[in-house]
Amino acid sequence: MTTPRPLVAGNWKMNGLVAALDELGALDAGLKASDPAPVCDVMICPPATLLAQAARRVKGPGSSILIGAQNCHREVSGAYTGDVSAEMLAEAGARAVIVGHSERRDKATYAETDEQVMEKAQACWRGGLSAIICIGETESQRRGGEALAVVSGQLLGSLPEGAKAENTVIAYEPVWAIGSGLTPTVDDVAEVHDLIRKLLVERMGNAGKRVRILYGGSVKPANARELMGVSNVNGALVGGASLKAADFLGIIAAYA
Numbered sequence: 001m002t003t004p005r006p007l008v009a010g011n012w013k014m015n016g017l018v019a020a021l022d023e024l025g026a027l028d029a030g031l032k033a034s035d036p037a038p039v040c041d042v043m044i045c046p047p048a049t050l051l052a053q054a055a056r057r058v059k060g061p062g063s064s065i066l067i068g069a070q071n072c073h074r075e076v077s078g079a080y081t082g083d084v085s086a087e088m089l090a091e092a093g094a095r096a097v098i099v100g101h102s103e104r105r106d107k108a109t110y111a112e113t114d115e116q117v118m119e120k121a122q123a124c125w126r127g128g129l130s131a132i133i134c135i136g137e138t139e140s141q142r143r144g145g146e147a148l149a150v151v152s153g154q155l156l157g158s159l160p161e162g163a164k165a166e167n168t169v170i171a172y173e174p175v176w177a178i179g180s181g182l183t184p185t186v187d188d189v190a191e192v193h194d195l196i197r198k199l200l201v202e203r204m205g206n207a208g209k210r211v212r213i214l215y216g217g218s219v220k221p222a223n224a225r226e227l228m229g230v231s232n233v234n235g236a237l238v239g240g241a242s243l244k245a246a247d248f249l250g251i252i253a254a255y256a
């Protein structure tokens, strides 16, 4: 099977003023100094306010950091106060957008549905961007033995027809592992990632073998190597530990 090149993506969420770009500079310098160089793609998804500046900051010679966004609207433009389209994000320098993060699917906040996530993924492609589609079960769903059914339902409900390995990344993020310091066992991660791979191949044929499936939820330098070794884990989506260059570099080092 063709093994996809791993992706380690950092989601800064609603964190970071201009001064935070110094961490991006430190990350860039750290990557350039890494010997051996990590065998993975590296992405930072800052808040939308920093996107253009972040993209300029990593444009220099030898820089390999990709910039991504954290959300987009389904439409190109229009009367959607406060929203940002994929085309706008692309113009600002984004290469990908995280869609359907559990913080946006959460019923108590934005309550995004699979259908809305699918529309956003289509908007990403329309704008020439990759979609990083997040899926994952809550703690009560896992306890109730529903994790595999929930993940399958979200994947099939959020992944548009016509997905390609080049424009689609799936991030499995158990909601209960995000920001909690808890992680599933490697066997549990393998079970879910193997299922996602199977569903991708059923939907996309051989191209489904090349889609990157990231694990997200309390990834740290201390557990990155173990998680990256799990079957069908092709990288990580990292929240808290992406805010400091030293921590993020510690995770990326697992891919050297």
Ligand code: PEP
Pocket (backbone or CB within 6 Å): 011, 173, 177, 178, 179, 180, 216, 217, 218, 219, 237, 238, 239, 240, 241
């Ligand atoms: C996330 O929010 O996508 C995430 C994985 O967060 P953390 O790494 O902090 O658990």
